Amino acid sequence: MAEALIFYTNPMSRGRIVRWMLEELGIPYRTELLEYGGAMKSPEYLAINPMGKVPAILHGGTIVTESAAICAYLADAFPSAGLAPSPLSRGAYYRWLFFAAGPLEAAVMNRSMGVEPDAEQQVRIGCGDYGSVMETLARALVGGGFIADEHFTAADVYVGSQIGWGLENGMIEERELFRDYWVRVSDRDAYRRAAALDDEAMKAAE
Structure with a gap:
């Protein structure tokens, strides 16, 4: 069974980059939309990203923040998509x-x-x-x-x-x-x- 992937984002953020990457992969994922301010600064989300910013992903037990890092991680985690060179x-x-x-x-x-x-x-x-x-x-x-x-x-x-x-x-x-x-x-x-x-x-x- 594939590990669950949760995508934390706001549609007016750099999360749009990660959304594109996820759609390129064609994998199932769950989106958690967070509002600026309250939701991003909640204790629950600060446990994911202490910066209180989006995007972030939780893949199984792995947390990744920072858009470029998320893109690189996802390309490696799902190599069948061919989104990283050898x-x-x-x-x-x-x-x-x-x-x-x-x-x-x-x-x-x-x-x-x-x-x-x-x-x-x-x-x-x-x-x-x-x-x-x-x-x-x-x-x-x-x-x-x-x-x-x-x-x-x-x-x-x-x-x-x-x-x-x-x-x-x-x-x-x-x-x-x-x-x-x-x-x-x-x-x-x-x-x-x-x-x-x-x-x-x-x-x-x-």
Whole structure:
């Protein structure tokens, strides 16, 4: 019997990334929708994630938080979905998963809050500066295809989600390379199912 998988989320959160990943896997899972504030800060949920944030998953006795970590874990836990390269071919896969979770998100969020590190600060922080992050990401997408392998992987779920959200909200600069990549990776039934589920949950909460 397969271990139960519980998905803790809010449809207006990074949980949308994990929802997409779960739909790519095509496995059964139970969704626990949490409201910001009370439910996320309840003792019951803080036992799952002391940060009081979503998403998180509980798979059997294993708790995983942080969207990129959840995507990587799920790709390994359900290898038949083919969403991770073979172990010895994961250099680019790990690189871009954690580039998007680290420098990309940090640079984008800094810019959105009006934080512009000076030259000395750029040396000390992992994301450097916004322009360098955008150029690095763009170079990775030259030539089309996918971010880390010849086929779609969990890295495309995560990197694609960051790019798609950034373009939609004007927090990632509009470039043809970024737009084309987002259109390419989101043109999938699993993405459409995931978006529909979260959009429906948002409407139900209104």
